[in-house]
Amino acid sequence: MRGFTHYISGLAAATFFPSLVADLRMGILLPVIAAAAAYFPDFMDFKFGKFFARRDYEIDPAPWDEKKHYAPKLVKIGELGEKNRYQFFAIEGKVEEILTRGSGTVTYTILNEKGEQETVEEEYNSIVFVLNDGTGKITVEAVGDDYKFFEEEFGQIEEGKEILVFGYVDVDEVEGGLRFVVSDAPHPQGIADTIARAIEEAYREGERIVKIHNIRLPGDVYRQFFVHLDPPKREVRVEMGPIVTPGGVAITDKPPEYRRYGIAKVNVPFIKTYPKPTRIDSFSGPEIAFRRAEFKGKTVVKDRFLPWHHGFSHSLTMGVIIGAFVYAIFKLLGYSHAGDLALASMIGQWLHVFEDQLGFMGSNLFPPITKDVIPGFKLGESGSGLTNFSTAWLMIAFMIWNFNRFTDPRPIPISDVKLLLLLIWPSIIGFGIAIVRSFKLRKEIAELMDYYTNIEAFEELEEVGGI
Amino acid sequence: MLPLSNILIWSLAGVLFGAAISWIPGFHIFNIMALLVAVFGVGELIPVQAFPFFAVGAIVAYAYVSAISSVYFSVADESAVFLLFPTQRYLLLGRGHEAVLLYLIGAVAGTLVLVLGALFIFPKVLPPIYQATSPYITYFLVAIVLFMFMSEWPKEGDRGKTPLQRLWLAWRQILGGILVFFLSGILGFAVMNTNLLPTTSAYTRLTPMFIGFFGMSWVLLNILSNPPMLPQKLDDKVESSVYNTLKATFGGALGGTIAAVYPIITGGMGALVAGHITSQRGDDAFIISQGVNRVIYYVGAFTLLFLPNLRLTRGAAAWLVSSVYTPKSYAEYLAAIGVILLSAGISFLFTYYLSKLIARSFTVVHIRKLSYIVAVVLVVISYVLTGPMGVVVLFVSTAIGMMAAAFNTRRSYCLGGLVLPVLISMTGHTGEVMHLLGLG
Numbered sequence: 002m003r004g005f006t007h008y009i010s011g012l013a014a015a016t017f018f019p020s021l022v023a024d025l026r027m028g029i030l031l032p033v034i035a036a037a038a039a040y041f042p043d044f045m046d047f048k049f050g051k052f053f054a055r056r057d058y059e060i061d062p063a064p065w066d067e068k069k070h071y072a073p074k075l076v077k078i079g080e081l082g083e084k085n086r087y088q089f090f091a092i093e094g095k096v097e098e099i100l101t102r103g104s105g106t107v108t109y110t111i112l113n114e115k116g117e118q119e120t121v122e123e124e125y126n127s128i129v130f131v132l133n134d135g136t137g138k139i140t141v142e143a144v145g146d147d148y149k150f151f152e153e154e155f156g157q158i159e160e161g162k163e164i165l166v167f168g169y170v171d172v173d174e175v176e177g178g179l180r181f182v183v184s185d186a187p188h189p190q191g192i193a194d195t196i197a198r199a200i201e202e203a204y205r206e207g208e209r210i211v212k213i214h215n216i217r218l219p220g221d222v223y224r225q226f227f228v229h230l231d232p233p234k235r236e237v238r239v240e241m242g243p244i245v246t247p248g249g250v251a252i253t254d255k256p257p258e259y260r261r262y263g264i265a266k267v268n269v270p271f272i273k274t275y276p277k278p279t280r281i282d283s284f285s286g287p288e289i290a291f292r293r294a295e296f297k298g299k300t301v302v303k304d305r306f307l308p309w310h311h312g313f314s315h316s317l318t319m320g321v322i323i324g325a326f327v328y329a330i331f332k333l334l335g336y337s338h339a340g341d342l343a344l345a346s347m348i349g350q351w352l353h354v355f356e357d358q359l360g361f362m363g364s365n366l367f368p369p370i371t372k373d374v375i376p377g378f379k380l381g382e383s384g385s386g387l388t389n390f391s392t393a394w395l396m397i398a399f400m401i402w403n404f405n406r407f408t409d410p411r412p413i414p415i416s417d418v419k420l421l422l423l424l425i426w427p428s429i430i431g432f433g434i435a436i437v438r439s440f441k442l443r444k445e446i447a448e449l450m451d452y453y454t455n456i457e458a459f460e461e462l463e464e465v466g467g468i
Numbered sequence: 469m470l471p472l473s474n475i476l477i478w479s480l481a482g483v484l485f486g487a488a489i490s491w492i493p494g495f496h497i498f499n500i501m502a503l504l505v506a507v508f509g510v511g512e513l514i515p516v517q518a519f520p521f522f523a524v525g526a527i528v529a530y531a532y533v534s535a536i537s538s539v540y541f542s543v544a545d546e547s548a549v550f551l552l553f554p555t556q557r558y559l560l561l562g563r564g565h566e567a568v569l570l571y572l573i574g575a576v577a578g579t580l581v582l583v584l585g586a587l588f589i590f591p592k593v594l595p596p597i598y599q600a601t602s603p604y605i606t607y608f609l610v611a612i613v614l615f616m617f618m619s620e621w622p623k624e625g626d627r628g629k630t631p632l633q634r635l636w637l638a639w640r641q642i643l644g645g646i647l648v649f650f651l652s653g654i655l656g657f658a659v660m661n662t663n664l665l666p667t668t669s670a671y672t673r674l675t676p677m678f679i680g681f682f683g684m685s686w687v688l689l690n691i692l693s694n695p696p697m698l699p700q701k702l703d704d705k706v707e708s709s710v711y712n713t714l715k716a717t718f719g720g721a722l723g724g725t726i727a728a729v730y731p732i733i734t735g736g737m738g739a740l741v742a743g744h745i746t747s748q749r750g751d752d753a754f755i756i757s758q759g760v761n762r763v764i765y766y767v768g769a770f771t772l773l774f775l776p777n778l779r780l781t782r783g784a785a786a787w788l789v790s791s792v793y794t795p796k797s798y799a800e801y802l803a804a805i806g807v808i809l810l811s812a813g814i815s816f817l818f819t820y821y822l823s824k825l826i827a828r829s830f831t832v833v834h835i836r837k838l839s840y841i842v843a844v845v846l847v848v849i850s851y852v853l854t855g856p857m858g859v860v861v862l863f864v865s866t867a868i869g870m871m872a873a874a875f876n877t878r879r880s881y882c883l884g885g886l887v888l889p890v891l892i893s894m895t896g897h898t899g900e901v902m903h904l905l906g907l908g
Contacts, residue, residue, distance in 0.1 A: 004619050005744030012611055025607045028895045033610050037618065044618050048642070052625050052634035065627060214626065220560050246557050248751030250707070285626045386715060386747040393745040405600045412599035 002356045004043055006389045006396075010356065011039025011349030013396035016403035018341040023407070031331070034342060038323050039349030042314040042357075054288055054309040056212040057202075060195050062187035063089035063216040063224070071217045073167050079136030081179055085170040087191030087263075089216070092141075092181060093165040094134030096158055101129045107144065109259040112238065116231075121258060128158060132166070132181070140173070141166060143183035146257040151183050169260075186224050186256045187216065189239035189263030196228065196237045196289075197265035203291035203302045204269035210308060213279075215286040222246055225282040228289075230273045230304060233455045239263040247283035271302035275361065276449030279306070296454070306362075311374065315357060315364040320350035356392060357383070379446060380439045387438075391431030398424035469799050470517045478518035479807040480814070482525025487818045490533035493541035493690070494683035494842045497530035497766075498784040502672040503849055505788060516793040520773065523789050524804055525811045527770050531578075531763045532815035533822070535571040539564050540826050541835055542686060554751035564700045564830070568823040570708060570752055572816060574759020577717040578724065579812040581760065582768050585725075586775075586805050595778050598729060605730055606894045612737050613649075613887055616878065619744075620645050623876060644875025651868050652681065652881065653888025654905065659861060660889045661898060662907055669854045674784075674886070676850035676858040680865025681882035684846050688866065689873060690839040697834055700827035708752035716753040719746035720760025727761075728769035728782060732890050735765035736880040767808060774801040 015021045015032035025032055037044075063072035073091040081090070104126045113119045125145040132141045143151035147168075155164055168183040182188070192213065199209040216224035225242035241261050243251040255261055271291070279287060290308035294301060313319055324347030331339035354364055363377040381388040402421050405413045413420055470478075489500050501523065510519050539555045558567035601608075625638025655677060658664055665673045723742030727735045739761050742748075748757060769782035774795045781790050795801065850858040865885065872879045892901050902908035 003744045003747050005615060005741055008611075008615050008618075009745075012607075026603050028606060030607060030610045030895065033607065033614060036611055037614060040615070040618055048622065048638065049635070052628070052638060053631045061627075070624070212626075221557060246554065246751050248554055248754055249749060250751045252561055284621065284623075384747050384749065389747040390745055401597060401600055404604060408600065408603075413596045 002360065002383055002392060003389050004040060006393045007043065007353040007356060008036050008040040009393050009396045010352040011036035011346070013399040013403075014039065014349040014352060015342075015345040016400045016407075017348075018338070018345055019407045020338040020341050021345060022403060024338060026408075031336060031342060032345065034327060034331075035345035035349040038320075038327065038346035039353050041323060041350060042319065042353050045314040046310045046312070050309040050312070050314065051288075055210050056288070057209045058195050058199050058211045059214070060192050060211060060286075061088065061214040062189075062192055062226075063214075063218075065217065069219070071219050075165075077136040078132070078134045078139045081137075081139065081170055081181075083172055083179070086172050087169050087188040089167070089169050089184070089187035090181075091165060091167050092132065092134060092139070094132040094163070096160050096162045096164065097131045097133040097138060099128070099130045099158065099160060100140065101127070103127065107259060110262065110264065111258045112240070112262050112264075116229075116238075118264065123259070130158060132164070140178065140180040141168070141183065142180060145259060147183045147185075150185075182260075184256065184260055186241050186260070188260050189226060189241050190265070191263065192226070192228065193237045193239040193263035193265035196230075196239075197267045200237070200267050200271050200291050200302050201269050203293055204271075204300070206293075208290060208292045210288055210290045212288045213281055213286040215281050215283065218244060222252060223282045225251075225280065228279040228281070230271065230278075230453075232270070232272050232453055235267045235270070237265045237267060242282075245282050249282070269302060270299060271304070272296055273304055273453035275304075275306055276446050276453050311357065311362050311364045313365075313368055315354055316368050317351055317354055317366050318368055320347045320354065323347055323350050359388060378439075379443050381435050381442070385435070387431050388435050391428045391435060394431070395425055395428040398428065469797060469803070470515070470521075472803070474515070474518060475521050475803055475807065476810075478514065478522045479525040479811060481514075482522035482527075483529045483811045483814050483818075484525075485522075486526035486529025487533050487815060490530040491536040491541075491822060492842060493537040493839065494679070494687045494846055495537075496678070496683065497526055497534075498788075499672075499675050499679060499683075499849060499853075501526060501785055501788060502675055503853060505792075506672060506853055510792045519792050520789050520795050520800070521804065521807055523785050524767070524770065524807045527766050527785055528579075528763075528808055528811035529815045529818070531766045532572070532575050532812065532819045534762070535568050535575070535759070535819055536822055536826060539567045539571070539823075540830065541690070541838065554754050557751065558755075559700070560696075560698065562698050562701050565702055565704075565823050565827040566706050567755055568819065569704065569706050570755040571759040572819060573706070573708075573713060574716060574720060574756035574761075575763050575819075576759075576812070576816060577713070577756070578720060578760035578763030579767075579808065581717065581721045582764050582771070583805055583809060586768075586771055586801075586808075590772075590775060591777060594729065594772075594775070598778065598780070605732075606891060608730060609732055609887065609891060612733060612741065613884075613891075616737070616740065616880070617642070617646060617649075620877065641875055641877050644871070645877035645881045648868060648872045648875065648877060648881040649884035650888070651871070652865070652884035655861070655864055655868065656885030657889040657892065657901060657905070658907065659885075660893075661902060665854045665857050665861065669858070672853040675853050676862040677865045677885050679846050679850055680862045680867075681869040681885060682879065684843065684862060684866040685869025685873065687839045687843050687846065688870065690835050691843070695835055697831045700830045702824060702827050706752070708756065712750055712753045713756055715746060716748065716756035717760050719743060719748050719753075720757035721764055722746065723757070724761040724764025724768060727765045728772065729780070731782060732887055734880070734883055735761050737883070738765065740880075763812075771801075771804060771808070774804045776801060 015035040021032040064074045065072055066074045073089050075091045078092055106122055107125050108122045110118050111121050126148045127144045129142045131138050166183055168181050169188045171180050171182050173180050196211060199211045203209040222244050225245045227240045229238040241256045243255050244253040245251050288307055290305040291302050294303045324343045327346045328339050328343035331342055358377050359380040360377045360383045361379055363374045365371055365374050401424055405411050406417055486497055489495050490497060510516055514522055539559060542556060555567045558564055620642045622638030622641055625634045628634030628637045659673060659677055719742045723738035727733050727738030770786050772780040772782050773786045776798050781787055847859060850862040869882055872881055892898055
């Protein structure tokens with residue numbers, strides 16, 4: 002659930018203790034510690050854990066310009082190498098020689114609406130020239146839609162002209178040298194290849210963690226892209242999407258089809274534990290751990306989204322530690338209600354764990370006794386407005402209810418039961434709708450999970466020679 | 469109570485006054501009303517009983533027309549490293565008018581929610597809820613401030629080469645936010661508790677500080693950056709959905725109500741809380757919810773002054789008006805609700821046509837030129853209201869406001885200038901802090 006939903010649960014937990022409510026009335030604000038404890042798991046994960054997490058592979062499709070903090074980075078040609086293949090950069094230099102200008106036919110692979118590969122042939126215009134920036138030379142190509150853009154931007158290119166171009170680095174398979182392809186996005190093939198390699202290594206070595214950076218562009222907008230893991234086909238597919246705002250509004254079309262998809266085959270069995278593609282756009286890119294595991298008696302690789310999240314910080318054990326810590330500190334400081342504050346803090350943290358357990362990810366609840374994550378109840382996704390609101394409203398209702406019943410004379414002079422019912426009905430309706438919706442959601446997820454955990458499909462295809 | 473015709477005349481005067489100044493960047497209706505009272509006084513210029521209705525008209529106009537300045541005159545340089553507001557992004561895409569229309573949808577929804585709430589819900593529900601929760605306002609306030617710190621999203625930690633570098637990049641922004649909050653707080657504490665500014669300034673002594681935090685720093689950023697004045701589309705078309713509109717209305721109304729009812733909690737704080745509670749996402753939803761939030765926060769808070777069985781003084785305008793005249797009857801409350809509807813209609817049309825006009829002529833005058841004029845006017849306002857020391861406070865608070873932008877952190881941390889001294893006072897520690905700072 003969202004951060005404030007957890008936080009307000011801690012605020013509400015403190016109000017169940019008459020001693021703490023009395024302190025609040027006197028201006029002693031220490032019960033706010035319970036709210037901090039309730040938010041603590043996410044605070045630890047997102048403010049510390051995330052930065053200390055191991056990264057075996059770091060995929061940066063579009064490195065940032067260090068001063069401007071967005072892509073593309075302006076680089077010298079001499080700095081580029083094969084390691085930069087498919088990355089998005091800007092280069093500036095003088096057109097040294099025009100190699101070809103003309104038209105022809107290009108053939109490339111796309112994914113159709115059913116997610117199947119399709120070969121497309123298209124007429125195109127192009128220009129190929131050599132750019133020199135003093136540190137080195139590189140062959141620059143502009144093809145198809147990118148040629149149109151290139152022509153609009155630079156007009157007729159002549160030798161000796163100084164230009165600044167954006168594009169991705171590629172390797173000429175035939176001659177082996179580097180080339181620079183004019184485009185407005187990196188090529189997704191690099192991302193797909195690296196993820197596929199990480200899965201294969203995880204199968205051999207046990208675990209690989211991949212960090213995928215997002216693509217930030219000028220004007221605080223982002224190039225969206227999706228990572229699809231397809232276990233039955235043993236493929237990693239990456240699709241470049243439109244440029245979007247942090248609020249998710251698309252402001253451009255998707256890139257042209259000939260550089261929209263990257264597909265990499267994986268030679269080991271793997272399954273996916275969350276039935277949706279990973280979308281990468283604003284804020285920051287995710288980390289995905291690939292771990293060797295046993296599934297239906299077979300060795301496979303399992304994915305784990307944000308491996309540093311929902312770890313020990315999200316366990317009930319951590320709640321006990323927080324409670325003990327709060328008790329020790331405030332007892333030492335001489336706070337007379339240290340016991341109640343510690344209990345409220347522990348309950349606040351437990352509420353966080355319980356609320357997250359309503360979603361998909363789940364947590365390892367009792368480490369070190371338990372080792373594995375217990376899957377969530379799948380009542381709704383963590384960002385669901387309905388479950389967040391229902392929970393937060395319930396907590397607001399509890400606070401008002403507690404404040405009223407612990408005040409003499411009562412500001413709202415009606416019975417406790419009646420007041421509670423009057424206050425919590427929006428939450429009851431919200432949770433009711435969420436539960437009804439969850440049945441449909443679970444069914445959909447079960448169907449998708451049948452697909453995403455279907456390791457036999459690939460093996461059958463192999464046996465009949467379908468691959 | 470005044471005759472209805474007088475109420476109408478003074479309300480319309482308020483709307484016109486509010487509309488005339490609210491589109492100018494850096495101007496806030498509270499500051500200009502304070503200036504009006506300081507320079508001309510009430511009683512001679514406006515009958516005292518009419519002043520609340522004049523204020524309602526002006527505040528409604530501000531809640532609507534200020535969309536113009538936040539969309540068109542807070543333009544961002546495309547190369548800015550700072551995160552942009554959704555309205556700034558719309559402007560960079562040539563869709564400034566669409567952003568104003570989205571805001572107006574929210575403002576109209578907010579007005580309807582406010583009027584219906586004021587007629588059927590507030591009189592019955594607010595007094596008991598407020599009575600039950602008001603002793604715990606400091607709890608809510610501290611909780612929101614702590615949450616702001618704890619929930620600051622580190623925007624830059626991802627790209628450091630080592631874990632420690634990543635941690636530093638992330639925490640640089642978080643610590644920057646905390647620094648801005650405490651520096652603002654110390655300035656606010658000094659302004660409120662010392663004779664730094666003349667005691668005759670009364671309610672306006674915080675004005676130069678707020679002009680600096682939010683107005684002048686905004687204007688200076690416009691001057692320092694080199695924003696492109698891109699052609700704007702004039703189509704009366706918005707990209708949103710009924711679902712997003714309803715969700716944004718709900719979130720905006722929730723945040724606006726929290727901020728309107730509880731003191732010191734501002735619209736931005738309310739929006740932060742409500743945004744999390746309703747799990748808002750999407751630029752369109754954000755702008756719509758801003759429209760709802762600002763109407764309920766500004767107009768709703770002021771309307772509470774009219775509510776006979778509660779009569780809460782919320783916001784600088786309410787304090788200013790209540791120092792002159794406090795409405796007393798239920799008839800005045802109902803008249804105020806009518807004035808809100810009327811003023812909202814006029815303000816809507818004014819904002820709509822002004823947006824069209826500005827969108828059409830957006831490339832004619834560069835924002836920098838307007839910003840120079842506004843900067844001078846803001847200095848003059850500070851001087852007139854609080855004297856030469858007010859100008860010093862204005863410069864210091866402007867520097868703090870600029871720091872928030874430089875650290876790429878929340879501008880709302882500048883509210884520490886109000887929140888921190890109030891918290892210190894509410895918890896009875898003013899004397900100790902005075903001593904600690906060497907002020908007394």
